[in-house]
Amino acid sequence: MREAFSNALVRLALADSKVLLLTGDHGYSLFDEFRKCCPDQYINAGIAEQNMVGMAAGLARVGFRPFVYGLAAFVPIRTVEQIKLDIAHDDLPVVLLGDGAGFVYSHLGTSHQSTEDIACTRAIPQLQVLSPADRFEMTAAMDYAYGTTGPVYLRMGKADLGDVHTGPLSSVKQGRLLKIRDGRADRPGLIATGSMVRAAVDIATSLDLMVWSAPFLKPLDVDDVRAAAQAANGLVTLEEHSVLGGLGAAVTEITSEHQPTRVLRIGVPDRFSEHCGTHAYLLREHGLDTDSVRERVGAYCQLLASNSIAFV
Amino acid sequence: MILHMEAGTDDRFAPARMRRTVLEMAYAGSTVHIACAFSIIELLTVLYRHHLRYPGNDPRAEGRDYLVLSKGHGVMAQYACMHELGWLGDSHIQSYFKDGTDLKGLSDSRVTGLEVTSGSLGHGFSVGVGIALGLKRKATDQKVYAIVGDGELNEGPIWEGSLVAAHHRLSNLMLIVDKNGFQAMGTTDDVLALGDLLAKFSSFGFETLEVDGHDESAIDEAIRQLWAAGPTKPKALIARTVKGKGVTFMESINLWHYTRLDPQSFTDAVSELGFPGASK
Numbered sequence: 001m002r003e004a005f006s007n008a009l010v011r012l013a014l015a016d017s018k019v020l021l022l023t024g025d026h027g028y029s030l031f032d033e034f035r036k037c038c039p040d041q042y043i044n045a046g047i048a049e050q051n052m053v054g055m056a057a058g059l060a061r062v063g064f065r066p067f068v069y070g071l072a073a074f075v076p077i078r079t080v081e082q083i084k085l086d087i088a089h090d091d092l093p094v095v096l097l098g099d100g101a102g103f104v105y106s107h108l109g110t111s112h113q114s115t116e117d118i119a120c121t122r123a124i125p126q127l128q129v130l131s132p133a134d135r136f137e138m139t140a141a142m143d144y145a146y147g148t149t150g151p152v153y154l155r156m157g158k159a160d161l162g163d164v165h166t167g168p169l170s171s172v173k174q175g176r177l178l179k180i181r182d183g184r185a186d187r188p189g190l191i192a193t194g195s196m197v198r199a200a201v202d203i204a205t206s207l208d209l210m211v212w213s214a215p216f217l218k219p220l221d222v223d224d225v226r227a228a229a230q231a232a233n234g235l236v237t238l239e240e241h242s243v244l245g246g247l248g249a250a251v252t253e254i255t256s257e258h259q260p261t262r263v264l265r266i267g268v269p270d271r272f273s274e275h276c277g278t279h280a281y282l283l284r285e286h287g288l289d290t291d292s293v294r295e296r297v298g299a300y301c302q303l304l305a306s307n308s309i310a311f312v
Numbered sequence: 313m314i315l316h317m318e319a320g321t322d323d324r325f326a327p328a329r330m331r332r333t334v335l336e337m338a339y340a341g342s343t344v345h346i347a348c349a350f351s352i353i354e355l356l357t358v359l360y361r362h363h364l365r366y367p368g369n370d371p372r373a374e375g376r377d378y379l380v381l382s383k384g385h386g387v388m389a390q391y392a393c394m395h396e397l398g399w400l401g402d403s404h405i406q407s408y409f410k411d412g413t414d415l416k417g418l419s420d421s422r423v424t425g426l427e428v429t430s431g432s433l434g435h436g437f438s439v440g441v442g443i444a445l446g447l448k449r450k451a452t453d454q455k456v457y458a459i460v461g462d463g464e465l466n467e468g469p470i471w472e473g474s475l476v477a478a479h480h481r482l483s484n485l486m487l488i489v490d491k492n493g494f495q496a497m498g499t500t501d502d503v504l505a506l507g508d509l510l511a512k513f514s515s516f517g518f519e520t521l522e523v524d525g526h527d528e529s530a531i532d533e534a535i536r537q538l539w540a541a542g543p544t545k546p547k548a549l550i551a552r553t554v555k556g557k558g559v560t561f562m563e564s565i566n567l568w569h570y571t572r573l574d575p576q577s578f579t580d581a582v583s584e585l586g587f588p589g590a591s592k
Contacts, residue, residue, distance in 0.1 A: 043445075046479075051438040051472035058442020061427075062450065082469075085429050086439050090421050 001159035004135035005097075006033050008142035009067060013038040016065065019146070022056055023069040024049045027099070031069075053079040056094045057086035065093055065146070071105070072098030072114035076153055080120050087151045088127045094152075095145045101131075101157040102195060102240030103273065103282040115268045119245025121153045122218045128174075129217040131155040131239075131247075133197035136165040137215045140172040148174075155217075157240050158195040158279060164213060175221035177228065183210040187301050188264065189232030191225075193217060193247045196238035196266075196288070203294045207301060220250045226259040234262040234304045236297055240288060243267040262307075264300045266293055324396050325357040327528070328585045331558045333392035333405060335585075339578045341409025343417055347556035347568035349389035351492040351525070352459060355551055358531040359457060360393045371399055371425040377454050378443050380427050382436025383461035383490060384419035385569075387426070391415060394425045434467025436460070437487065441473040444485035444546075455539075459488045463495025466504050471516075477546040478517030486538060486547040487518070490525065492555035494566045513548035525551030559584050 010033050013019040021034055025047045035042050045052035049070055056066035068075055075098050076083050087094045098117055105112035121129050130145065130152060132138040138156075145152040164180055172178070177191065181204050189210035192200035197213045204211045210232050214220065229235055235255065237248040248265030255261050268286050275285060283289040287296070323329060334349045359379060367373040371394075381390055391408075394400045400415075407413050414423055418431025427443075430436040440458035447454045460470060477485055489509060493499055500506050513520045519541040523534040531551065538547040555569070556562030559581045573581070582588075 045476060046472070048469075048472035048476065050434075050469040051441065051476060054435055054438025054469060055442035055445065055473070055476065058439040058444070059446040060442075061439070062443055062446035064446050064449070081432060082435065082438070085432055086435055089429050 004138040053082035060092040072101035131194040161198040175219040177212040177224040181211040188234035192238035225254040229259040229261040330392040337408040348385040351553040380440035380458040384430030433464040434469040444482040492553040518548040522550040525553035
């Protein structure tokens with residue numbers, strides 16, 4: 001997935017000299033190819049993220065296409081105000097790349113973990129929020145971000161979980177869900193984003209559930225979410241992000257208004273990580289490992305099957 | 313209220329006229345930040361009169377120079393200049409702060425003629441650094457002026473941006489510090505002492521000069537000197553100014569960061585500027 005990211009960035013930069021990569025002194029080996037192929041389009045802005053994001057706004061104002069790279073804990077979180085005021089307010093074509101979102105930097109602690117970035121960015125007007133699940137979604141998301149005229153936050157989480165799609169996507173369309181798997185209509189359907197799509201597919205295979213990937217957190221297509229709610233008996237959302245303000249919130253904002261149904265939001269509980277450990281360890285700590293999620297989803301299937309209140 | 317539209321006449325951009333326009337706006341809108349605008353009047357009149365290039369008098373012209381008002385609190389001074397240029401009409405001045413109008417109390421980039429949205433301090437300068445970097449990459453001769461308040465120098469991104477400006481040799485960028493010695497809650501010395509700004513910016517790698525920020529010919533000369541100083545360094549002009557300059561009862565009285573005009577103070581202020589008979 002990181003290779004797909006690097007390849008897309010190099011391809012876009014080679015095709016358009018206005019594409020610039022700004023990094024806050026991060027991404028050492030990730031940008032080897034970029035630095036080799038497009039050294040003049042590479043700007044290490046130093047460990048100064050706030051200025052870097054403001055500077056990207058200035059570059060965009062005079063016709064450049066900045067891609068601003070940082071860890072999600074810094075871009076967007078440290079620079080939310082610059083994103084709001086300098087970039088989104090003027091609808092500037094800047095792509096913000098937040099790497100290591102969720103618990104990727106599990107051993108480093110709270111400073112490098114990012115489970116609030118979707119919530120923060122979704123509330124910023126004119127900013128689109130993307131969260132690709134595998135290398136194929138990443139390639140399509142990069143093309144989408146380059147092709148759009150306004151600002152984009154592209155969230156990059158745990159990147160080595162394998163593919164969820166069987167091959168390249170011709171494109172991702174604004175706000176649209178991608179159906180990954182069909183399943184039983186009398187059971188809840190799973191809508192997952194980013195790193196949790198892989199887990200959703202694994203769980204859905206054993207329980208025979210429908211699965212959609214949500215490469216967009218914002219906008220999120222109302223008709224697609226409504227159709228998912230109609231197709232399945234209840235929904236489950238899965239994300240490596242706080243249960244507050246992320247995918248679960250985005251889905252329930254739509255269902256509550258347009259297609260009321262039961263929705264179980266699975267994500268990071270409203271608390272910081274307590275311990276040090278691997279990414280898998282931290283997922284377990286927060287109940288997001290595949291076994292814990294399978295258990296919760298299984299129990300939810302039972303609950304919905306026995307529920308006297310039927311939602312159609 | 314008396315309003316004049318005398319673009320093209322000799323007194324265009326005359327500081328007293330600019331201050332009168334600011335007073336008229338502030339009075340019409342019952343707004344604050346008068347003193348913040350008054351300290352940068354001469355800096356702006358010199359820039360608009362002698363330095364900023366707007367091909368075709370078009371504030372959106374692609375080949376223009378950029379004036380970034382990072383200290384958005386002084387925006388009424390810029391409105392006054394835009395009024396002189398004909399970019400704003402009398403109605404904009406008279407209807408300031410009325411419901412449904414466009415001109416806000418801080419710089420907003422969606423107003424044609426303003427380049428950045430500022431007021432949250434420490435933003436505009438970074439955007440200006442990015443514009444300067446972009447223009448340099450495009451190898452144009454366009455220039456970027458970023459006006460920051462001395463209080464605004466408390467903000468970290470100013471110093472981040474200063475490092476970047478020097479590192480990338482942004483010789484097309486001029487930082488202008490409105491050193492009026494005050495910030496919202498007191499003097500800069502009392503709140504957070506800035507030390508020797510010339511030495512600071514010199515050590516960051518800027519060509520620096522200090523100037524009386526109310527002496528138009530001195531400002532003009534300093535700007536020319538800085539641009540002539542060489543093609544490798546960004547420029548910093550430290551302008552010693554007086555907050556509230558031009559109206560005796562406002563000068564260096566920090567209350568005029570917040571105070572609104574009443575009929576008497578409006579009349580007194582306008583009279584002192586040499587426009588007797590203005591009354592409300």
